[in-house]
Amino acid sequence: MALFTKNLGNMVLKKFQGDIVQWLRGFYCVAMTGGLTRAAEILEIKRSAISYHLKMLEQELGVTLFDRSQEPMQLTADGQRLLEATEQIFALFHDLRNLFHSNRKSIEGRVGLASQPAIALLIRPIMGLFLEEYPAVRMDLHTGTQHGVLDLVESRYCDMGLVAMPGQELADWNEESSHCFTPLYEDAHVLATAKNSKYVFSNPPALEEIAKAPLVCFDANAPTSLPEILRKRGLHPKVAVSVDSDTMAADYIKQDVGVGVLREMHCFAAPDDLNFYPFCDYVGPAIVGIVTRRGAYISPQAALFMERLTALKGLHMWAELAFSKKDVSRNH
Numbered sequence: 001m002a003l004f005t006k007n008l009g010n011m012v013l014k015k016f017q018g019d020i021v022q023w024l025r026g027f028y029c030v031a032m033t034g035g036l037t038r039a040a041e042i043l044e045i046k047r048s049a050i051s052y053h054l055k056m057l058e059q060e061l062g063v064t065l066f067d068r069s070q071e072p073m074q075l076t077a078d079g080q081r082l083l084e085a086t087e088q089i090f091a092l093f094h095d096l097r098n099l100f101h102s103n104r105k106s107i108e109g110r111v112g113l114a115s116q117p118a119i120a121l122l123i124r125p126i127m128g129l130f131l132e133e134y135p136a137v138r139m140d141l142h143t144g145t146q147h148g149v150l151d152l153v154e155s156r157y158c159d160m161g162l163v164a165m166p167g168q169e170l171a172d173w174n175e176e177s178s179h180c181f182t183p184l185y186e187d188a189h190v191l192a193t194a195k196n197s198k199y200v201f202s203n204p205p206a207l208e209e210i211a212k213a214p215l216v217c218f219d220a221n222a223p224t225s226l227p228e229i230l231r232k233r234g235l236h237p238k239v240a241v242s243v244d245s246d247t248m249a250a251d252y253i254k255q256d257v258g259v260g261v262l263r264e265m266h267c268f269a270a271p272d273d274l275n276f277y278p279f280c281d282y283v284g285p286a287i288v289g290i291v292t293r294r295g296a297y298i299s300p301q302a303a304l305f306m307e308r309l310t311a312l313k314g315l316h317m318w319a320e321l322a323f324s325k326k327d328v329s330r331n332h
Contacts, residue, residue, distance in 0.1 A: 020060070021093075022155050026053030027065065031083045032156075034072025057082075087156065091297045108136035108196035109301045114149040115141065117247040118265060119162045119288060122322045125308070130308055137301045145219075145244055153179065153291050158300040162309075164263065164286040166224050182306075183289040185315045187263040191277040194256040204278045207233050214240035214258035218249045226261045229282055250274070268319035288315075 029039035030050060039046040058065055065079035075083060115123065120143050127139055142152055149161040164187060191210065193199050199213040211230050217239055219225055230237040240258040243249050249260050254273045263286055267276050290306060291297065298306070312318055 020057075023053040023057045024089065025061075026050045027057055027082065028086050029088070030054065030066070031079065031086075033074055034074075036073075036166035041085060041111045053211060074177065083156075088297045093301050106135050107304070109299055110138050110140060111299075111302045111305050112140045112152075113142070113160060113162070113305075114152040114158040115143055115144060115162040116149060116164060117143045117245045118263065119164065120276060121247070121269065122265065122318045123162070125321045126308055126312070127305075130305055134301065134304065137230070137305075138270050139305075143245075146316075150179065150291060153293060155193055156293070156296075159292070159298065161291040162288065163291055164288045167284045167287050177290050178294050180294050181287075181289050182310065183287050183313070185288050185318060186314055187286045187288050189261050189279045189283040189286065190264055190267065191259060191279045192250065192253050192262045193259045193267065193275045193277075195225055195273055195275060197256050197259070197275065199256075199259050201277055204281065207235060207248050207282070210236040211237050216241045216243070216252045216258040218243055218246040224283055265315060265319060268323045298325055 025043060026045075026049070030036060033039050033042070036047050036050045038330055040050050043170050056067060061078075062080070063078040063082075064076050065082060066073045067076055086132060095162060120141065127141075131137060135238065141159070142149075142158060146163045146165075149158075149163050153156040153161045162184075165181065167186075188284070191201070191205055193201075197330050201209045207230055210226070215226055217225055217227060222228065227237045227239055239250050241249075243252065244265070246262055250262055252258065252269060253260050253262070254270065261279055262274075262276075263285065285287070290309060312321070
């Protein structure tokens, strides 16, 4: 009994000189917004109260959490460590609520999702079914370039991202990156022209033919982009339009502004608006997958949504959900 009592004393959390949960709320808001004023507005308390929370935390822990000489305020190394711990603490508090809900519809909370625009089109029915099953969950969807998606995940604003990675780069990226990549499906590349386009090619098209047409490009300077492929063959391509998403590139190609390389999903999305030529001999497939921060805590609601995404195997199943004229059932 004496040993048990001693161990119990070691396990009991030592008393803090105040409400550490409120201090952490103030700290977290400042860390995410970079300023006391904005944090006070979000928490609907006075700016002086936020300042007090930071002061008490720094006294209790014996560290400096922010470099206050910069605007916005920057986390110190100790502040960064506390931010990571705070995210886990808040997630565990949130999980306690979900843990004791016998009704799955009572699972609540935010799922922050970032996606490249073309992939975001595919997940609309998946998200709709998920929200129907978990109505207390809120989905925050943000679209952007591959780099923009990665930045949103890295900054912790989003729980996960959906991106297309060049297959040949993926192995090195997984080893060197601070992110984890979970592959979902493989998406081949195709050359696209408008229906009844003035640009007509042999099948499969020759690079010399393509180089004579104006190009509509997404990420025109990437090593695997169409202009770079043509330049490596000693050809001189003309880039007519350079855009920041393949969805926008598809819209310009439909207007016959030029020709361009798209992913196979566009064959499902716009079968009546575009002609497609095989292009896999020149560009390897893109691997579409889920990006998360390495070692990051995943909330229950975010984990549930990831399960729904990974349950769909192959581009054809994703495309059937997104572009089929038939009713979508839960059997998918």
